[in-house]
Amino acid sequence: MTKRRVAIVLFNLGGPDRPESVQPFLTNLFSDPAILRVPGFVRRWLARLIAWRRTRPALANYAIIGGRSPLLELTEEQGRALGAALADDPAIEARCFVAMRYWHPMSDAVAREVQAWQPDEVLLLPLYPQYSTTTTGSSVTAWDEACQAIGLSVPTTTLCCWHSHGGFTAATAALVRDAHARARAALPADVPLRVLFSAHGLPESIIKAGDPYQWQVEQTVAAVVGQLGDIAGLDHTVCYQSRVTPQKWIGPSTEAEIERAAHDKVALLVCPIAFVSEHSETLVELDVEYRDVAEKLGVPGYFRVPAQNSDPAFIAALADLTRAALASGRSLCSFAGARQCPKQHGDCPHARARAPSQAAA
Numbered sequence: 001m002t003k004r005r006v007a008i009v010l011f012n013l014g015g016p017d018r019p020e021s022v023q024p025f026l027t028n029l030f031s032d033p034a035i036l037r038v039p040g041f042v043r044r045w046l047a048r049l050i051a052w053r054r055t056r057p058a059l060a061n062y063a064i065i066g067g068r069s070p071l072l073e074l075t076e077e078q079g080r081a082l083g084a085a086l087a088d089d090p091a092i093e094a095r096c097f098v099a100m101r102y103w104h105p106m107s108d109a110v111a112r113e114v115q116a117w118q119p120d121e122v123l124l125l126p127l128y129p130q131y132s133t134t135t136t137g138s139s140v141t142a143w144d145e146a147c148q149a150i151g152l153s154v155p156t157t158t159l160c161c162w163h164s165h166g167g168f169t170a171a172t173a174a175l176v177r178d179a180h181a182r183a184r185a186a187l188p189a190d191v192p193l194r195v196l197f198s199a200h201g202l203p204e205s206i207i208k209a210g211d212p213y214q215w216q217v218e219q220t221v222a223a224v225v226g227q228l229g230d231i232a233g234l235d236h237t238v239c240y241q242s243r244v245t246p247q248k249w250i251g252p253s254t255e256a257e258i259e260r261a262a263h264d265k266v267a268l269l270v271c272p273i274a275f276v277s278e279h280s281e282t283l284v285e286l287d288v289e290y291r292d293v294a295e296k297l298g299v300p301g302y303f304r305v306p307a308q309n310s311d312p313a314f315i316a317a318l319a320d321l322t323r324a325a326l327a328s329g330r331s332l333c334s335f336a337g338a339r340q341c342p343k344q345h346g347d348c349p350h351a352r353a354r355a356p357s358q359a360a361a
């Protein structure tokens with residue numbers, strides 16, 4: 001049997017590879033109309049201004065982790081692990097490519113690599129479990145534009161969201177369970193422990209415009225907690241980190257939850273719930289900045305659940321999602337073959353299985 005050649009394109013946000021890249025990376029990020037929702041001529045000007053202002057604090061953050069983001073290496077490792085997990089599949093010859101949104105390798109270069117490999121089909125696999133117009137939506141748009149520019153026209157499936165996929169939530173629950181046991185063992189028996197599921201925040205206006213992200217984050221947390229029934233009386237809550245603009249962002253903020261923990265005299269176990277790789281917002285914001293806030297406020301203990309990275313159970317979940325999406329012959333939304341992304345985006349308008357003509361139109 002001839003195997004189908006499948007190019008799996010892993011999307012992530014990208015991060016600067018050296019200090020000199022921080023400002024152009026931030027300029028790319030704030031120039032994205034999915035992030036800064038103002039008219040084009042204002043955006044180009046405003047993007048440079050915000051990036052210029054943000055460069056100094058961002059440089060300080062990246063300096064703590066060696067002056068660069070580890071996101072590319074970790075995503076490439078996930079790609080290699082996923083390729084290995086699919087290697088013995090009798091039906092497909094899969095090759096993983098990594099396309100970052102705001103720093104190299106970006107969609108235009110990766111689309112050329114994919115074209116040179118001559119796949120029979122393409123699977124777009126965002127490493128964002130929850131769909132947001134600012135992340136998955138933006139990456140898919142950039143990919144479409146890159147394909148159009150070079151005339152890459154191959155049947156393409158988009159795995160738009162996988163917030164409640166059983167394998168993903170079980171792998172995450174196992175990481176929480178291990179970290180919870182370690183934290184409990186380190187704490188005096190009379191100190192209660194609360195799990196903070198901390199997701200990247202979004203401006204409230206983006207949610208009001210119909211973005212399903214917040215609802216999907218809540219779905220992930222409910223599914224993970226549902227798998228942690230063996231931890232009696234698990235105290236947990238959802239909160240949002242990384243606010244970077246002055247508008248109102250969704251809440252409660254992770255800082256507010258740290259304050260509440262100090263007031264309640266409970267220790268914290270922080271679990272990143274919208275990132276599946278370590279990067280500056282886990283290694284600096286969670287591990288350094290929020291830990292410092294917690295210590296200063298007298299929170300009686302501060303622990304963290306590691307991101308999934310190339311955890312074997314997580315990679316097995318990605319392999320399962322890949323197979324299911326390819327078998328469905330169209331975009332797979334949500335979980336376990338469900339055709340619908342419930343609630344806000346009913347029949348999932350962002351999920352598309354496109355004919356080659358549509359992809360190149």
Ligand SMILES: C=CC1=C(C)c2cc3[nH]c(cc4nc(cc5[nH]c(cc1n2)c(C)c5CCC(=O)O)C(CCC(=O)O)=C4C)c(C)c3C=C
Binds near residue numbers: 035202
């Ligand atoms: C308005 C600004 C931003 C929105 C909205 C936003 C959404 C969003 N981002 C991620 C994941 C990541 N963000 C990362 C870096 C990063 N994000 C913003 C701004 C917004 N993100 C900035 C300014 C930066 C740069 C770092 C900084 O200056 O603090 C990263 C990469 C970090 C790295 O190590 O390089 C990721 C990953 C999600 C999931 C999300 C919305 C759902």
Ligand SMILES: [Fe+2]
Binds near residue numbers: 200242
């Ligand atoms: Fe971000």
Ligand SMILES: [Fe+2]
Binds near residue numbers: 131333341348351
């Ligand atoms: Fe979806």
